[in-house]
Amino acid sequence: MRVKPILIGIVGALGCTSVVPAYALDSLKGEIVDLACYMGHPNPEKMRGPSHRKCAETCLKKGMPIGLVTDDKQVYLLLEDHDNPNPYAQLKEKAAETVTVEGNKVSVGGSQGFVVETVK
Secondary structure: OOOOHHHHHHHHHHOHHHOOOOOOOEEEEEEEEEHHHHHHOOOHHHHOOHHHHHHHHHHHHOOOOEEEEEOOOOEEEEEEEOOEOHHHHHHHHOOOOEEEEEEEEEEEOOEEEEEEEEEO
8 A cells, every 4th residue: 555645744744653553353253164174165064063073173283274154154264363373273172163253354365364363
């Protein structure tokens, strides 16, 4: 993103360069899935819930990508915050469970991701 020179001048004139903005965290609620099974199956709905828990636990512990499926069937790739890895690590123990995660939504090339800051 390019900042227009006029904006830089206004911010500098107001003396706001030392202000640190506060960012509100996004919140998502959904089921933890292993994306290797969920995305790779012709019927992804069979790759979630209690009947798929054991497989999902195994896949997540092996390092397969962790996903979150919301009630409206939106799928998010969950991402570790490199400065705060513990919440993401907790998700490896939550296969097939419904959780609420807080963090920041990201999108690149049509893929939805979510940087996890907290797990509830």
